[in-house]
Amino acid sequence: MKKTKKIVAITVSLVAFSTTYSQINQKENDSIKKNELSEIIVIGSRSKNRVKTDVPVPIDILNISEITKGAPQTSITQILNYVAPSFTSNPTSTADGTDHIDPAQLRGLGPDQVLILVNGKRRHTSALVNINGAPGRGSVGTDLNAIPSFAIDRIEVLRDGAAAQYGSDAIAGVINIVLKKDANYISGTIQYGGNLSSGANNFKGGIDGQTAQLDLNYGTSLGKEKSFLNITGSAVTRDATSRAGIRSNAIFNAYNAVENRAAQGGTAINSLFSNINNTPNSSQIINTIKQYAPQVNYFTSTQQNTISAATTISQIQSALNFDVTNNELSYRDQQRSDYNMSVGQSKLASGQLYYNTAYPINEITSLYSFGGVSYRNGNSYAFNRLPNGSGTFSQVYQNGFLPEIESTILDVSSAIGITTNLFGFDTDISSNLGTNSFQYNVNNTINATLGVNSPSSFDAGKVSFLQSTTNLDLTRKYDFLQGLNVAFGGEFRYENYEIQAGEQASYGLYNTNGDFVSGNLASSSSLIVTDFFGNKRGAGAQGFSGFQPSDAKEKNRKSVAAYLDLELNPFENWLVNGALRYENYSDFGNTVTFKLASLLKLNSNINWRISGQTGFRAPSLQQKYFESSSTQFINGSPYQVGYFTNDSDAAKSIGVANLKPETSKSVSTGFTFKIPSANLTIATDAYFTRIDDRVVLTGQYARPSDAQISGSATPTQQAALTLFQQAFDTKGVERASFWTNGINSETKGIDIVISHKYNVIPDFTIKNDFALSYNQTRRVGGLNVPQSIIDAGGEPYIYSFFPESSRVYLEEAIPKVKANLATTFGIKKLDIYFRNSYFGAVTDPGATDVNLDGSSSVYEHPEYSAKIVTDLSFGYQVSEKFRLTIGANNIGDVYPDRNNPATPSFTNTTPTLSPSPSADLSNANQFAYSRAVSQFGLNGRFVFARLGFKF
Numbered sequence: 001m002k003k004t005k006k007i008v009a010i011t012v013s014l015v016a017f018s019t020t021y022s023q024i025n026q027k028e029n030d031s032i033k034k035n036e037l038s039e040i041i042v043i044g045s046r047s048k049n050r051v052k053t054d055v056p057v058p059i060d061i062l063n064i065s066e067i068t069k070g071a072p073q074t075s076i077t078q079i080l081n082y083v084a085p086s087f088t089s090n091p092t093s094t095a096d097g098t099d100h101i102d103p104a105q106l107r108g109l110g111p112d113q114v115l116i117l118v119n120g121k122r123r124h125t126s127a128l129v130n131i132n133g134a135p136g137r138g139s140v141g142t143d144l145n146a147i148p149s150f151a152i153d154r155i156e157v158l159r160d161g162a163a164a165q166y167g168s169d170a171i172a173g174v175i176n177i178v179l180k181k182d183a184n185y186i187s188g189t190i191q192y193g194g195n196l197s198s199g200a201n202n203f204k205g206g207i208d209g210q211t212a213q214l215d216l217n218y219g220t221s222l223g224k225e226k227s228f229l230n231i232t233g234s235a236v237t238r239d240a241t242s243r244a245g246i247r248s249n250a251i252f253n254a255y256n257a258v259e260n261r262a263a264q265g266g267t268a269i270n271s272l273f274s275n276i277n278n279t280p281n282s283s284q285i286i287n288t289i290k291q292y293a294p295q296v297n298y299f300t301s302t303q304q305n306t307i308s309a310a311t312t313i314s315q316i317q318s319a320l321n322f323d324v325t326n327n328e329l330s331y332r333d334q335q336r337s338d339y340n341m342s343v344g345q346s347k348l349a350s351g352q353l354y355y356n357t358a359y360p361i362n363e364i365t366s367l368y369s370f371g372g373v374s375y376r377n378g379n380s381y382a383f384n385r386l387p388n389g390s391g392t393f394s395q396v397y398q399n400g401f402l403p404e405i406e407s408t409i410l411d412v413s414s415a416i417g418i419t420t421n422l423f424g425f426d427t428d429i430s431s432n433l434g435t436n437s438f439q440y441n442v443n444n445t446i447n448a449t450l451g452v453n454s455p456s457s458f459d460a461g462k463v464s465f466l467q468s469t470t471n472l473d474l475t476r477k478y479d480f481l482q483g484l485n486v487a488f489g490g491e492f493r494y495e496n497y498e499i500q501a502g503e504q505a506s507y508g509l510y511n512t513n514g515d516f517v518s519g520n521l522a523s524s525s526s527l528i529v530t531d532f533f534g535n536k537r538g539a540g541a542q543g544f545s546g547f548q549p550s551d552a553k554e555k556n557r558k559s560v561a562a563y564l565d566l567e568l569n570p571f572e573n574w575l576v577n578g579a580l581r582y583e584n585y586s587d588f589g590n591t592v593t594f595k596l597a598s599l600l601k602l603n604s605n606i607n608w609r610i611s612g613q614t615g616f617r618a619p620s621l622q623q624k625y626f627e628s629s630s631t632q633f634i635n636g637s638p639y640q641v642g643y644f645t646n647d648s649d650a651a652k653s654i655g656v657a658n659l660k661p662e663t664s665k666s667v668s669t670g671f672t673f674k675i676p677s678a679n680l681t682i683a684t685d686a687y688f689t690r691i692d693d694r695v696v697l698t699g700q701y702a703r704p705s706d707a708q709i710s711g712s713a714t715p716t717q718q719a720a721l722t723l724f725q726q727a728f729d730t731k732g733v734e735r736a737s738f739w740t741n742g743i744n745s746e747t748k749g750i751d752i753v754i755s756h757k758y759n760v761i762p763d764f765t766i767k768n769d770f771a772l773s774y775n776q777t778r779r780v781g782g783l784n785v786p787q788s789i790i791d792a793g794g795e796p797y798i799y800s801f802f803p804e805s806s807r808v809y810l811e812e813a814i815p816k817v818k819a820n821l822a823t824t825f826g827i828k829k830l831d832i833y834f835r836n837s838y839f840g841a842v843t844d845p846g847a848t849d850v851n852l853d854g855s856s857s858v859y860e861h862p863e864y865s866a867k868i869v870t871d872l873s874f875g876y877q878v879s880e881k882f883r884l885t886i887g888a889n890n891i892g893d894v895y896p897d898r899n900n901p902a903t904p905s906f907t908n909t910t911p912t913l914s915p916s917p918s919a920d921l922s923n924a925n926q927f928a929y930s931r932a933v934s935q936f937g938l939n940g941r942f943v944f945a946r947l948g949f950k951f
Helices: 002-024 064-070 076-083 254-264 282-295 301-309 313-319 325-331 621-625 649-653 706-710 715-731 787-801 804-811
Strands: 059-063 087-089 104-106 114-118 152-158 173-179 186-196 207-220 228-238 347-360 366-381 404-422 425-443 458-478 484-500 553-571 574-585 589-601 606-617 629-634 637-644 662-675 680-697 735-761 764-780 817-827 830-839 867-877 882-889 942-950
Touching: 059 064, 059 076, 064 076, 064 152, 064 830, 064 867, 064 882, 076 087, 076 152, 076 817, 104 114, 254 282, 254 325, 282 301, 282 313, 301 313, 458 621, 484 621, 553 621, 574 606, 637 715, 649 715, 706 715, 715 735, 715 787, 764 804
Parallel strands: 114 173, 637 735
Antiparallel strands: 059 152, 087 104, 152 173, 186 207, 186 942, 207 228, 228 347, 347 366, 366 404, 404 425, 425 458, 458 484, 484 553, 553 574, 574 589, 589 606, 606 662, 629 637, 662 680, 680 735, 735 764, 764 817, 817 830, 830 867, 867 882, 882 942
16 A cells, blocks of 8 residues: 555655746747647548547557667557557466467457558457466457557557447457557667566575567568558567465375385276276276285275275275375475465467558559468467366376466468549559468377377367458548548458367277267266276366367358448538448348537637447457367366257257347437647546347256256146257257347447647657557446246256356456556657556455355455556667666556465465355465456566667
């Protein structure tokens, strides 16, 4: 708290100092040297050469070159997360592929409800669908980090619905990435940094997460005026960070100890059985255990006698079913921390190459092209498999293992176009092709049903997405009243989504004979592979089961669109804008959206703007067709868990309708102010968005048992449960989720942006930028639950349709309030960059007994308090060609609140919970901070040094 007060005091002092200096030097600063509200924009208006104060919608212009001079962040998502409060993106941990694609959200809406453009052209989305526990669960976003920030000139953020102007997805707004056009020099940066933090290396301190980055940019003319070729290359290596507490739960049981002593004697007890409940050599197993049990010297005499007296498998199981963790760790010369998970940012290596070029053929016609390739190899980790777990197969991994998920992400895009003048219209014809793919490999793992015959590395399959877009855009300005701009055009888009199956061992279930099993084995089958205690072993690669042939598919769709966009100045100080768009999709039909907006210049310094629009978002192919089945451990037991495709027979049999578009209505209004005498600009906007038929991923449903069906209260329920059971059997799973147009939501909020820039004295400038965003999203109305689901299970089944955890992810998992205040001091060759970022409180979707009153429910969640993160850097222009910057992100080493307030502070001893919380969200101390929500990450302080050069 003292640290926060100190930061606030310093910030207030700096602003006060800046304002005082402004008044003292008012005579020297009567005019704004560079009007921050007057930058030329590409989005928000189809009229040429509009500045952002002359459009009726809020737009942020972010000069990336200027920002990255001092900011520690270098990836697009993290740059935006710290400079644009309406934007939220945070890395996840232990969330499979989502560890490498940071979900990004605008104005509190979903990652798939913001449209991404590059040079004004639609960008393809990621192949990955976010199915794990993270904000944006069930959505498909765009991989912003596939584009190197060093290739970017500026980013334009349109904070207003724009589906009528740009098409599907633009419900929350549009982010336009404008690539560099420089043609006169070669420039670059070399950066090295790491997390110098108290939490580094699992709270031992020191440094981890070391990151090295090299960026190069070359621009040249192609021999003709206004021609250019700009190329950017970027390479990054990033080590993982470790933020796990010391494991507090059981690791070894007595059987593990005996098995270990037997292995030292050359005997593999696990090889003596496949299904312990049905084995002809029970006596051999019992006698072998009795032979080696005396070598475990810490067993008490009572324990040894119980083992010696056992004559049946069940008796020997009971005799060995006790915890020996502390003694066995001592025997093996190990510590509890040796069994920690890998919690933190994932390891990553990437290479990127991007280009942007244009060549004028004559005075009115030019060719252009842009695009690039991004290759990333990431390593993240699943939950570790402990020796006492059924998924471990301790004959191969006596100390358990930590499965490694290796993701190879390839992103390729290229656009080509021509601009000219046809019949008096400025004309742009373009074609844009982009693809994104995820190849999954799982290493350091096992298919436990194969036992010693299992490989340790698996090809788990691949997902890929391709988008091809062709556009025709025509614009012309007429001398009508004070000016009329007419724009119209069309778009054709083709999308393709593909899932490729992994190798058989990556997903396969094998029986005791080593034969592949299609589907599931009956729970009573003697062919089930078990561990020593009779627990069923899970199928497929532990950590990430591969895609099955039944999951594999290739699906596509086409869409066509036409739009009309009019801008009229009835008077010099009044602008009216209207847009109408028609789209037809091959998989769900037609939609029409419109937008009306107006800007009124109340005087030379104050503008009022207002807009209202309808919008839509077509469900992605990934949401419609993603399908997988995998083994997941729920309460310690393995289950086959899957996802029903929306159009599958299984989904249809339980009444799930085909996905349809989300539709929206939104309004926004705001003011912009300029105070030239104080060198001050202010913009404030309020907004409201209603989304109907929002696509969500349901909670998990369990396969109804025969007993559950026979015990049905009514014939209607019995019939509905029978359909459910048949659907699960068709898919061959025991639990499942599916996508559906399940809810309606409303979002409201306000954005404030203030900029203050002036020259204090010659060679001394100060620039202050303040931004604040508040938004609140709520589910409204009833759930769109199919009647057959209600018939099958009543309230429990209705609850699982959109469970409490899904509500929290929608409404409370990202900060409702974000703000930042950045101050840059320019003193001759020295720049000082100082920024405070405020991240509001968030709620964990996990449920536990937060207040330790002895009772809890699914509606009792931990809340993690607001935090302020401070960045500080110093940049010095060493010479005309070289610039050196050193600094830190999160210089105060601030962390989120500890996970699960019911858990005591983490120490080097095993904590005792008294009373014990109803659910341990820390997973036995492994997640010191929440894995479900994150305001600003969990890596602590990051220090860096950066050398920039330009020739």
